[in-house]
Amino acid sequence: MIYFKKVLKKIISPYRIAGSLFSSQYALMLEYRAEIVLWAISGVLPLIMLGLWTGAEARVLAGITKEDITRYFISAFIVRQFTAVWVMVSFEEDHIEGKLSPFILQPIYPFWRYFFSHVAEQFTRIPFVLVIMIFLFIGFPQTFFIPSNKELIAAIIAIFSAFCVRFILHWTFAMVNFWTERASAIERVLMIPYLFLSGLVAPIETFPESVRAFALLTPYPYLLSFPAKILSGANVNLLQGFLCLFLWGSLFMFISFYAWRNGLKQYSSMGA
């Protein structure tokens, strides 16, 4: 019986840790809801680009209808809201200020602490995104659309997977902090292909053939365009998309584990 309890405890404990990490981070994030609203507004780029693409002659020439482009960019806006990642900035701050040391002493991979703080932040964004959606649909009633249940479930899974891959990618590069100060400069560089290749500013279909082929070789289109297309009800190859997300995620997971182990050997916190 005692043995059984022990096993049960071992099975349950990760869930308990995850639960308490999530709820504490959620409470923390609720404190900053005014700030989070501002962060959310700063993800307005897809809506600005929507204003450009609806009137662009290039859209007509590419054979994309007004409804399609509107749905695409509104979906892209939603995906962007729930895939925001700032782990490089927090990690750099914690590393420089020496806050990382107590985290390392805890019997849990610090990765999870940052991960759950991001997930918790996404939950605080939900009401805000709903309000924006209501305003958008009042303003542009002809764009109103409700994805089917199947699409919605696929989209939610795709958005969460895209977030996870993006998080792992940034976590991997955050490891650079162990070797140099101010790794946040890397984030600025990392943002550039995301900005231009992910489909945030233009649908992938409008890219010239060669650029599109190149973009699809990078992880970026799967981080934004893929979930956004599912959400907007477009035809997408689900299997290929999820497979690419999985492969990219695993690759960076592997690199980040390796970097973490080597980085820790390198690590000397403030004052040590």
Added chain:
Amino acid sequence: MFKTLLSTLNIIRSFWSTGLASELEYKFNFYFEIIAVIGNLIGSLFVLSLFYSPGATLGGWTWSNALIVLGIHTFLDGITISILQPNLSRIVRHVQLGTLDFVLLKPIDAQLWVSLRMFSPWGIPSMITGFLLIIYSLISSTYALRVSTLIVGILMLTCSFLILYSLWFLIASTSIWFVKVWNATEVLRSLLVAGRYPVSAYSAPLRTIFTFVLPVAFLTTVPAEAILGTSTGIMILSSVSISIVFFVISRYFWRYALRFYTSASS
């Protein structure tokens, strides 16, 4: 009058040379900034080219004219990185730590001090790129630049800088009440991205917003039109008056905000 101006310029010069010296310690940043600027340029040109697929134009602007708008935006972005961001983000810190006391006690205009204290070199690559883009598009188009349009263009650019500065400063001033407004400037930056493209390319509701609510049109499109000699007298006049109004408002707002400043410990 002339003497005070000269001494002010002298003060700014010494501010900036010390600021420069402290920033140049981070050489690692320099390489990344260069990569970021080049990457951004290629990306922006690429996206712009998507709108110019064969047979298409954007808002009635030719490719090389649209490049001028992009160039002005890049240039202003450089100024933002070099001057606006490093200085105005510090207002927030001054209020948080209560060190704004020391600024207010100095025998120099407080707005001048908080606005021009720092100069970060990281915006220079953007400024140069923006400038080169403008020159390139002027050379590549058949348009012959006249002295008169150049002067008006420079005047419009000055106005757009004044507007940009005033917008930033207005938001930064609100930190006296809200302390943490750094995110608000991030919102402003993300909205100003709209200035990469000529304002006539946007749909009607956005065009109205970008002209009358958030003057994005006066930041990039109007100066570009002035350089090209296609701007109307009304536009030039409204640009000058809007910039003056914005600047005066920002100044009064700062003074008004200071009345509510109660140091950190009191």
